[in-house]
Amino acid sequence: MTTHTRDVEVGIVGAGPAGLMLSYLLHLQGVEAVVLEKHSRHHVEQRVRAGVCGQPTVDLLRDIGLGARLELEGLPHHGFSLRFDRRDHRVPLTELTGKRITVYGQQEIAKDLIRAHAEKNLPIEFEVSDVALHDLDTERPCVTYVDATGNAVRLRCAAVAGCDGFDGVSRHSLPSGVLTVYEHEFPYAWLGVLAHTPPSHGELIYAAHERGFALHSMRSPELTRLYLQIDLGDRLEHWPDERVWEELQRRLDTVDGFRLREGPLLDKSITSMFCFVAEPMCHGRLFLAGDAAHIVPPTGPKGMNLAVADVRRLAYALHRLLRRCDPEPARTYSESCLRRVWCAQQFSCQMTAMLHRDPDADDFARRLALAQLRHTVSSRPAAASFAEDYVGLPFE
Known part of the structure; x- marks a missing residue:
């Protein structure tokens, strides 16, 4: 089989909200990216995932011009109830913080981002297979894969972003001993x-x-x-x-x-x-984001919002690295993200323990x-x- 070689600045593995958001943020900063996804577009747009957007995520979607449908169809909530002793105890979010949450499904954000990519002719390759990462310790890492038509492709990149979730290939492509895992x-x-x-x-x-x-x-x-x-x-x-x-x-x-x-x-x-954190969130020219690097219990809710925070920081770091020859934001990417990740873990675990009945706990x-x-x-x-x-x- 003949392998076709292509050059791109950033190869992004995974077309969930993290990978799509990263690609779009890079586009807004003039950095070229290609998104690779093993599933079909229909699957990505229909799979049901997290549905609560925190205020920073909503603000970001608005700031980049992708908040119109969220404003129209999202369900803003100014509080929620903690129910115990058979009574409701309302937590008035907006009264206490001046902020709110918005119920808007992860698949809806994916639809908005995919549509924005299509309107601007930004490349997303669906239904790819046999994805593998190579030469991550060099300045020209590569992603090889088979595209939807059966052609073998070698993507030469300046950086690779692993946004392919907990079971994706990105984190598992790192050499043994590189990561410390907390679970x-x-x-x-x-x-x-x-x-x-x-x-x-x-x-x-x-x-x-x-x-x-x-x-x-x-x-x-x-x-x-x-x-x-x-x-x-x-x-x-x-x-x-x-x-x-x-x-x-x-x-x-x-x-x-x-x-x-x-x-x-x-x-x-x-x-x-379960909870999971892999440290560091980068190695060489591979940068992990979202569920590829961390999982929080869903009680929070923090998973998708953490992923958005990751790629917002990563987009800035890659722009500085590739456009300004400034490696410092990329060097500190992992450390900066992990501070937020561990704060989210602490809150989510505290909330989980407070609300659940632990079968191993005593009275x-x-x-x-x-x-x-x-x-x-x-x-x-x-x-x-x-x-x-x-x-x-x-x-x-």
């Missing part, structure tokens, strides 16, 4: 369902219940997203629709008779709960978690600190 697994999982029914509440509800955690969220005025804490090793066949609704109703019940609107379940999935630990919940909603300084972390710390 923690929680002793439970999440069952997530998408219901074709209007949300039962105007804001998100995080419920701490003696039977386990539950979350009421939404994707649109017609679609509700709900989660249940379940046992490790539990399987989807153990959760018929009737059992899902019964358990959700029980955990989200209140003394004033709150009832969920029920409807057909369009999707069910199980998500493991003393459970009483501590309940005390923390009560302090968070009864102390304005505590609530303000919690709200500031939740809406997202400002970008530097």
Whole structure:
């Protein structure tokens, strides 16, 4: 098979929001990039992922001219409820911080970015295979792959960005011993369902219940997203629709008779709960971003917002490196990102522990978690600190 060689300044592996956002930010700074994605465009635009955008992410989308559909279709929230003792305790985000969150699905951001790429003829190659990274320790790293038509391609780059998620090839292309990995697994999982029914509440509800955690969220005025804490090793066949609704109703019940609107379940999935950080987030001319470098528990919500923070910083660093011959922002990229990553880990883990029933914890630990919940909603300084972390710390 003949290999076609192409030159590009930045090769980006992965067309999730991180890779697409990086490509677009580089374009705005005059840096050429090519995005490679193993899945089809349809798959990328339809896969359901995180749905809460922090204030810094929303501001960035607006600043680069991609906030129009988010403004029209996104669901702004000025607070959310911590539900325990069968009562709601509202955290007024905007009142406490002057900021808000916006419910707008990750796949919707991907659609907006893909459309923007198409309008400006920025290259995204979908359905590529056999992606491999080479010569990462040199100033001309390469990405080889087979394109959608079966042609072998060698992409010669000045830098490579690994935005291909936890299981992608980028991080696994690094030599053994380069990375230090920090991991923690929680002793439970999440069952997530998408219901074709209007949300039962105007804001998100995080419920701490003696039977386990539950979350009421939404994707649109017609679609509700709900989660249940379940046992490790539990399987989807153990959760018929009737059992899902019964358990959700029980955990989200209140003394004033709150009832969920029920409807057909369009999707069910199980998500493991774990934390992961790989340090450093770069090696040679390979830079990792988003889930390729770190995973946070979804309770936060921080995953997609952290990825956006990564690539915002990376776009600046690569522009300085390739256009101004200034290597300093690229040299400090990992250290700068990791400060934010560990702050997000701390908040997400604290929130997770506070709301979930740990099967390995004793009654003393459970009483501590309940005390923390009560302090968070009864102390304005505590609530303000919690709200500031939740809406997202400002970008530097």
